[in-house]
Amino acid sequence: MLELALLGILHEGPMHGYELRKQLSLKLGAIRAAVSYGSLYPTLRRMQEAGWITDEPANPGIEPPPLTSKRGKVVYRITAEGKERFAEILTELGPSSYEEQAFGVHFAFFNRTDPATRLRILEGRRRRVEEKREGLAETLHRTGERLDSYTLELQRHGLEAADREVRWLNELITNERAGSPPTVTQAGSYPHQPPIKEEQ
Amino acid sequence: MLELALLGILHEGPMHGYELRKQLSLKLGAIRAAVSYGSLYPTLRRMQEAGWITDEPANPGIEPPPLTSKRGKVVYRITAEGKERFAEILTELGPSSYEEQAFGVHFAFFNRTDPATRLRILEGRRRRVEEKREGLAETLHRTGERLDSYTLELQRHGLEAADREVRWLNELITNERAGSPPTVTQAGSYPHQPPIKEEQ
DNA sequence: TCGAGATGTATCGCGCCGATAGATCGGGGT
DNA sequence: ACCCCGATCTATCGGCGCGATACATCTCGA
Numbered sequence: 135m136l137e138l139a140l141l142g143i144l145h146e147g148p149m150h151g152y153e154l155r156k157q158l159s160l161k162l163g164a165i166r167a168a169v170s171y172g173s174l175y176p177t178l179r180r181m182q183e184a185g186w187i188t189d190e191p192a193n194p195g196i197e198p199p200p201l202t203s204k205r206g207k208v209v210y211r212i213t214a215e216g217k218e219r220f221a222e223i224l225t226e227l228g229p230s231s232y233e234e235q236a237f238g239v240h241f242a243f244f245n246r247t248d249p250a251t252r253l254r255i256l257e258g259r260r261r262r263v264e265e266k267r268e269g270l271a272e273t274l275h276r277t278g279e280r281l282d283s284y285t286l287e288l289q290r291h292g293l294e295a296a297d298r299e300v301r302w303l304n305e306l307i308t309n310e311r312a313g314s315p316p317t318v319t320q321a322g323s324y325p326h327q328p329p330i331k332e333e334q
Numbered sequence: 335m336l337e338l339a340l341l342g343i344l345h346e347g348p349m350h351g352y353e354l355r356k357q358l359s360l361k362l363g364a365i366r367a368a369v370s371y372g373s374l375y376p377t378l379r380r381m382q383e384a385g386w387i388t389d390e391p392a393n394p395g396i397e398p399p400p401l402t403s404k405r406g407k408v409v410y411r412i413t414a415e416g417k418e419r420f421a422e423i424l425t426e427l428g429p430s431s432y433e434e435q436a437f438g439v440h441f442a443f444f445n446r447t448d449p450a451t452r453l454r455i456l457e458g459r460r461r462r463v464e465e466k467r468e469g470l471a472e473t474l475h476r477t478g479e480r481l482d483s484y485t486l487e488l489q490r491h492g493l494e495a496a497d498r499e500v501r502w503l504n505e506l507i508t509n510e511r512a513g514s515p516p517t518v519t520q521a522g523s524y525p526h527q528p529p530i531k532e533e534q
Numbered sequence: 535t536c537g538a539g540a541t542g543t544a545t546c547g548c549g550c551c552g553a554t555a556g557a558t559c560g561g562g563g564t
Numbered sequence: 565a566c567c568c569c570g571a572t573c574t575a576t577c578g579g580c581g582c583g584a585t586a587c588a589t590c591t592c593g594a
Binding site for chain 3: 351371
Binding site for chain 4: 150151152153171172175176207208230231232
């Protein structure tokens with residue numbers, strides 16, 4: 135999961151750990167807060183040992199314009215094998231406890247995914263959300279297996295969220311079949327801004 | 335997290351591992367699929383070592399009516415210390431990567447939580463969801479830090495979900511202040527059933 | 535009768551987490 | 565001129581939860 139995200143981010147150019155963490159937060163802000171260093175560095179080391187990334191400069195002697203380069207940094211660069219690995223992981227997505235996050239990461243790199251795989255992943259995700267939805271609906275329909283009102287409310291809210299996600303996926307799948315990307319849904323005119331004044 | 339859930343479930347009576355897993359799935363169906371045995375058994379062992387639970391019968395010699403008892407089972411029972419521990423964990427909830435799940439588990443046991451703690455947890459959760467919401471709105475407002483359309487769509491969807499959760503929490507907080515529990519919102523007459531039909 | 539599926543306990547390796555430790559650097563306040 | 569604070573940057577440790585897997589028994593219907 136982290137591996138996929140890191141390989142994807144490194145497609146945009148060499149970076150050091152701290153920078154990777156920031157880019158990760160920007161790109162995956164919708165699905166997770168911030169990756170822990172206790173995850174990041176061991177993962178980088180594993181990936182380096184596997185040969186997906188390297189900390190050697192591409193052209194020795196030519197020091198590229200240091201983006202935020204300071205001192206004693208270790209700049210990671212994706213290798214050819216890393217790009218192959220990336221393409222491979224992009225197509226792999228099975229059910230898991232972290233399905234939510236795994237789907238999100240895959241989705242975030244859909245612009246590097248071929249259309250057929252995109253469709254397969256979207257339909258797979260829809261299938262699993264529908265199953266969860268059925269489970270919750272079933273539990274609620276038997277009006278609480280002697281469950282208290284708070285638990286029931288939680289399930290009701292979960293059912294609603296699942297419902298909403300299925301509809302979202304339906305739209306995406308429809309667009310995908312029509313061959314049109316998300317079309318950058320009027321991001322600026324999102325109909326909900328007022329609650330915080332602050333800047334602007 | 336698992337510890338809290340297990341202690342809570344065991345308040346309803348002694349159970350063996352397999353049964354615990356099922357009850358957990360029922361109670362927490364909205365927030366997670368099913369707990370793995372690789373989590374369950376080590377956790378039970380730790381809890382037993384800590385003295386929160388025991389596999390000794392409450393009244394030696396008196397074999398209580400075996401609910402689903404089969405063979406060679408280990409029936410766990412919560413101890414007095416376990417109940418204290420449960421009450422303690424109920425009030426502890428900080429931010430974390432698993433905030434989502436941790437909040438869900440706490441919420442699922444709100445009927446055993448005192449009103450002041452309920453309010454505090456709901457408001458804390460709202461604070462963090464609002465922060466996430468602000469972060470996403472900020473990113474989207476600067477119309478994509480050179481983010482592709484799929485990533486933007488993901489963030490837009492995340493923003494919408496955060497928005498919706500804040501509203502849900504607001505309602506809960508209002509009710510909570512008024513001293514009225516969720517009132518088992520017409521669970522049976524949930525106004526949305528038909529959608530499976532590939533979007534209308 | 536026999537086999538599939540539910541019941542039931544248990545372990546292994548490993549990814550990821552939170553906490554923590556240091557070190558260097560740029561810039562603002564006094 | 566100085567200092568200190570927050571941002572930048574790398575790194576490790578203990579521990580929890582996960583998926584996979586193994587294995588044994590019980591139940592029920594074809």
